[in-house]
Amino acid sequence: MRVSKWLNVNALKMPDGETYHTVDLFDYVNIVAVDPASRIILVEQYRYAVGSSNLELPGGLVDCSLPIPQIVIQELCDETGYLISSSFQKLYEAYVDTGRLTNKFHCYFAKCKIGDLPAVEKGLKVHLMSTTELLDQTSSGVFNNALHIGAVQYAINKGLI
Secondary structure: OEEEOOEEEEEEEOOOOOEEEEEEOOOEEEEEEEOOOOOEEEEEEEEOOOOEEEEEOOEEEOOOOOOHHHHHHHHHHHHHOEEEEEEEEEEEEEEOOOOOEOOEEEEEEEEEEEOOOOOOOOOOEEEEEOHHHHHHHHHOOOOOOHHHHHHHHHHHHOOOO
């Protein structure tokens, strides 16, 4: 059942006759981006689903036919004003929630430089944090998106940040 352009709900009949529901959403992209001082580039924005302002990695939805790396680059620039300078690489892709959701999370890493233009998306505030500061924000619940926490930890484990 198509709920909106963003959401589709599927009803699947299980062998025991029960109905099981899955949800189709667009895939997500995010980037663990660092500035020339090795600070992690983050955005703060209000999220209506949770009713609060949240600290997040730059990113967005795969809701067009552009290649995923191009969407990542565009989201980074649109949300932060930063441009990729080097080390652009895919970290991983993974399912978001194999129990209900059909979409994937595509995570990238890059070293960045400030662009000529400020962030163009209204309602966003750019933050720059050291890895230690971000881990403190995670412990205190300020940086609290599970997918983003995993992406940052993956980048730490790979020695990228």
